[in-house]
Amino acid sequence: MTLDAHTPSGPLAQKWDRHRFELKLVNPANKRKFDVIVVGSGLAGASAASSLAELGYKVKCFCFQDSPRRAHSIAAQGGINAAKNYPNDGDSIYRLFYDTIKGGDFRAREANVYRLAQVSVNIIDQCVAQGVPFAREYGGLLANRSFGGAQVSRTFYARGQTGQQLLLGAYQALCRQIGRGTVQMFPRTEMLDLVVIDGHAKGIVARNLITGEISSHAADAVVLATGGYGNVFFLSTNAKGCNVTATWRAYKKGAFYANPCYTQIHPTCIPVSGEHQSKLTLMSESLRNDGRVWVPKRKEDCGKASGSIAEQDRDYFLERKYPSFGNLAPRDIASRAAKEVCDEGRGVGPGGKGVYLDFAEAIKRLGKDGIAERYGNLFDMYEKITGENAYEAPMRIYPAVHYTMGGTWVDYNLMTTVPGLFVLGEANFSDHGANRLGASALMQGLADGYFVLPYTIGNYFATSKQGKPSTTHAEFEKTEDAVRGMTSKLLSIKGKRTVTSLHRELGKLLWEKCGMARNEARLKEALKKIPELREEFWKNVNVTGENGEFNQNLEYAGRVADFMEFAELLCQDALHRRESCGGHFRTEFQTADGEAQRDDENFAYAAAWEYQGPDKPAVLHKEPLVYEEVHMSTRSYK
Amino acid sequence: MNLTLRVWRQKSAEARGQFETYDAKDVSADMSFLEMLDVVNEGLIAKGDVPIAFDSDCREGICGMCSLVINGIAHGGHRGTATCQLHMRHFKDGETITIEPWRAKAFPIVKDLVTSRSAFDRIIQAGGFVSVNTGGTPDGNAIPVPKETSDLAMDAAACIGCGACVAACKNASAMLFVSAKVSHLNLLPQGKAEKDRRALAMVKQMDAEGFGNCTVTGSCEAVCPKEISLNFIAKMNRDYGIATLKGAGGGRAKKLQGTG
Numbered sequence: 001m002t003l004d005a006h007t008p009s010g011p012l013a014q015k016w017d018r019h020r021f022e023l024k025l026v027n028p029a030n031k032r033k034f035d036v037i038v039v040g041s042g043l044a045g046a047s048a049a050s051s052l053a054e055l056g057y058k059v060k061c062f063c064f065q066d067s068p069r070r071a072h073s074i075a076a077q078g079g080i081n082a083a084k085n086y087p088n089d090g091d092s093i094y095r096l097f098y099d100t101i102k103g104g105d106f107r108a109r110e111a112n113v114y115r116l117a118q119v120s121v122n123i124i125d126q127c128v129a130q131g132v133p134f135a136r137e138y139g140g141l142l143a144n145r146s147f148g149g150a151q152v153s154r155t156f157y158a159r160g161q162t163g164q165q166l167l168l169g170a171y172q173a174l175c176r177q178i179g180r181g182t183v184q185m186f187p188r189t190e191m192l193d194l195v196v197i198d199g200h201a202k203g204i205v206a207r208n209l210i211t212g213e214i215s216s217h218a219a220d221a222v223v224l225a226t227g228g229y230g231n232v233f234f235l236s237t238n239a240k241g242c243n244v245t246a247t248w249r250a251y252k253k254g255a256f257y258a259n260p261c262y263t264q265i266h267p268t269c270i271p272v273s274g275e276h277q278s279k280l281t282l283m284s285e286s287l288r289n290d291g292r293v294w295v296p297k298r299k300e301d302c303g304k305a306s307g308s309i310a311e312q313d314r315d316y317f318l319e320r321k322y323p324s325f326g327n328l329a330p331r332d333i334a335s336r337a338a339k340e341v342c343d344e345g346r347g348v349g350p351g352g353k354g355v356y357l358d359f360a361e362a363i364k365r366l367g368k369d370g371i372a373e374r375y376g377n378l379f380d381m382y383e384k385i386t387g388e389n390a391y392e393a394p395m396r397i398y399p400a401v402h403y404t405m406g407g408t409w410v411d412y413n414l415m416t417t418v419p420g421l422f423v424l425g426e427a428n429f430s431d432h433g434a435n436r437l438g439a440s441a442l443m444q445g446l447a448d449g450y451f452v453l454p455y456t457i458g459n460y461f462a463t464s465k466q467g468k469p470s471t472t473h474a475e476f477e478k479t480e481d482a483v484r485g486m487t488s489k490l491l492s493i494k495g496k497r498t499v500t501s502l503h504r505e506l507g508k509l510l511w512e513k514c515g516m517a518r519n520e521a522r523l524k525e526a527l528k529k530i531p532e533l534r535e536e537f538w539k540n541v542n543v544t545g546e547n548g549e550f551n552q553n554l555e556y557a558g559r560v561a562d563f564m565e566f567a568e569l570l571c572q573d574a575l576h577r578r579e580s581c582g583g584h585f586r587t588e589f590q591t592a593d594g595e596a597q598r599d600d601e602n603f604a605y606a607a608a609w610e611y612q613g614p615d616k617p618a619v620l621h622k623e624p625l626v627y628e629e630v631h632m633s634t635r636s637y638k
Numbered sequence: 639m640n641l642t643l644r645v646w647r648q649k650s651a652e653a654r655g656q657f658e659t660y661d662a663k664d665v666s667a668d669m670s671f672l673e674m675l676d677v678v679n680e681g682l683i684a685k686g687d688v689p690i691a692f693d694s695d696c697r698e699g700i701c702g703m704c705s706l707v708i709n710g711i712a713h714g715g716h717r718g719t720a721t722c723q724l725h726m727r728h729f730k731d732g733e734t735i736t737i738e739p740w741r742a743k744a745f746p747i748v749k750d751l752v753t754s755r756s757a758f759d760r761i762i763q764a765g766g767f768v769s770v771n772t773g774g775t776p777d778g779n780a781i782p783v784p785k786e787t788s789d790l791a792m793d794a795a796a797c798i799g800c801g802a803c804v805a806a807c808k809n810a811s812a813m814l815f816v817s818a819k820v821s822h823l824n825l826l827p828q829g830k831a832e833k834d835r836r837a838l839a840m841v842k843q844m845d846a847e848g849f850g851n852c853t854v855t856g857s858c859e860a861v862c863p864k865e866i867s868l869n870f871i872a873k874m875n876r877d878y879g880i881a882t883l884k885g886a887g888g889g890r891a892k893k894l895q896g897t898g
Contacts, residue, residue, distance in 0.1 A: 070701045
């Protein structure tokens with residue numbers, strides 16, 4: 001099968017316009033005849049559900065949390081990019097496009113990224129109209145700041161809570177539709193499988209997390225906006241509930257999975273404090289605007305108090321290695337640089353797994369109040385977790401898994417290889433290539449939900465003419481049976497290991513073998529161990545409680561069961577990609593000075609994997625990445 | 639450190655609940671409160687018991703999913719701190735800690751320490767939004783907002799919808815939550831057009847959900863993890879009063895309905 005991205009022809013800047021004209025429309029009176037299921041209520045899900053309902057579609061929206069407002073988009077701190085060029089500092093749609101393509105190490109689809117940059121300007125307008133309280137200048141106009149991987153200030157923000165405010169904007173738009181009866185909301189309900197009939201996505205099977213009831217929901221199209229898979233590493237900055245279940249089960253129903261090896265390790269997280277650690281906390285990248293990253297030049301100084309190390313004995317390694325971007329080097333580069341200095345034995349804090357992020361100079365320049373106004377909530381959060389005051393001594397930070405660029409393969413219309421199944425936001429693979437720039441995740445989630453899917457889904461309805469099956473269709477019954485079977489199996493094992501202990505073991509294995517630096521030998525070890533661990537899981541896991549009740553342990557077990565399978569595909573993809581690019585760093589493929597070495601001749605493609613059945617290796621399909629406009633250069637931030 | 643936990647266990651909404659006692663051994667000062675509970679739960683599962691159900695998700699104090707009344711205080715009594723951000727360094731070896739769910743008629747218990755806060759969602763659905771559809775909005779800078787106004791709106795918008803305000807209030811009033819959203823939107827020029835209807839509709843829904851009245855004790859503000867100010871309640875009362883005097887909705891506050 002050939003993968004057709006359905007990228008429109010014509011000059012890059014006109015593709016989206018032309019495509020919108022060519023897409024078939026559904027007339028307003030007919031829209032109410034179409035039912036759409038949206039799974040997930042984060043930025044992508046809530047914006048899609050509300051926008052589709054506004055257009056007249058009948059929408060059912062599902063989330064596993066107690067309210068759609070809890071989705072993990074809420075935790076994004078720093079900001080959202082848009083090519084508004086309000087600061088008059090040289091920004092443009094083309095520059096945002098180029099920065100994003102380059103930031104992604106030339107592994108994203110050109111036309112998608114250009115469209116993302118185009119609609120970025122509409123997102124800001126939309127959010128302002130909804131009442132999102134973005135930061136303002138004294139004149140009343142919107143304020144901007146700069147972010148990693150860019151030399152212009154194009155990031156809009158609401159203190160350190162930008163994700164929260166954007167999500168609440170989308171949540172409120174969703175609530176407005178729920179109140180009007182155009183969206184039916186299912187909180188505490190988890191999608192456990194996709195139902196495919198005659199090759200088209202026609203519904204889902206879901207579990208009510210309060211009663212355990214399994215139910216079928218039929219629709220004319222299914223939209224997954226279920227976030228990323230960072231929690232496969234056990235420790236990540238993701239919320240505890242984040243999981244790969246929806247997209248993984250869709251993968252097993254025929255939706256190809258692309259580039260899972262592109263995982264983003266964020267350079268500025270609070271270091272691990274012990275074995276009990278349940279999650280890691282990010283300190284926003286925006287801190288790197290004013291904080292300087294350093295470690296002692298000499299190993300012997302690492303145990304000393306930071307204040308006692310003289311200026312000339314400090315190594316500001318990002319400023320030294322990347323003088324033009326300095327502390328604002330992109331995330332993958334900053335993370336690897338931190339790992340390198342720690343591997344050299346120059347790390348600080350417990351176990352030597354940390355580097356300093358120092359605000360002393362910024363406090364001298366702006367005063368403590370100036371820093372508190374910009375980052376006060378982050379300094380407070382740091383103090384709550386570590387018990388240390390970062391106004392007085394530098395923060396200690398270390399890289400942690402944060403975002404996943406890989407995801408379900410989608411075409412230019414955000415449709416997967418299963419017709420009628422659309423995937424949005426972090427859950428898809430399309431826009432960030434091998435590395436995502438800061439403040440671009442919020443942009444992509446909202447672009448997909450507000451401004452792309454509402455156009456492209458109509459074309460599917462207008463051209464496919466499939467009709468909606470009833471939930472009594474045999475395929476729904478079969479899927480329900482399979483879901484019930486898995487649930488009872490999990491409850492029946494009654495082994496000796498907790499779900500958490502198995503998940504932690506999987507995460508540790510992946511972090512060591514498939515984390516910031518990967519190589520063939522380590523990946524092969526992981527690929528040997530993962531099936532063993534999976535077997536151990538299915539033989540020896542202990543899930544207590546019953547199905548017909550609120551059972552968090554059972555929910556978690558189902559999610560970890562999927563991670564146990566997904567991890568193998570992640571390592572397989574990492575092993576096959578014999579190059580280094582963005583967040584995927586293979587130690588065998590690096591330049592003399594330790595930078596990632598891409599292989600454009602052999603790997604300028606998106607790797608889309610097709611499920612073949614249990615315990616059979618997935619089959620690789622390649623979508624060549626054709627750059628019509630930009631030249632694939634070597635990324636340099638020096 | 640070693641601790642004794644008295645935890646509220648209740649199998650379902652209908653079942654009768656009671657306190658159970660558990661030991662939490664070898665607790666590290668660097669653990670968060672929820673990580674301490676994770677460890678206790680690991681022990682329970684290992685024994686084949688059903689773990690203690692509690693809500694949490696982001697574990698960085700922003701999603702509002704975590705709850706817990708700890709030693710009688712919602713979120714445990716550290717200023718501006720949600721339960722998930724509360725760390726064990728604030729507790730002493732040998733201490734007994736009592737852990738309960740949010741208790742309010744409008745927040746029925748789902749299981750153990752988990753409650754349903756859907757009433758909050760319904761209040762937002764009644765009017766906690768600006769009625770704009772996707773697309774066709776003016777340029778972001780076409781709507782200037784004075785920085786002071788924007789900052790104040792942001793102070794209100796910081797609410798995470800956790801419900802601690804209700805749990806702390808002797809009347810189980812939701813006034814702090816409702817006033818935070820009314821104030822956020824009513825302060826901004828974008829929200830002005832629906833100012834009156836919003837205040838009326840949200841208050842009406844709040845009453846319908848069974849939340850109590852405000853008697854200005856300030857306990858809500860004291861436990862709020864985002865330190866939302868009591869002043870917003872005063873602001874909402876003003877907005878509500880003006881709307882009532884104007885007769886918006888004729889005293890029969892209708893749900894906000896767009897025409898799109």
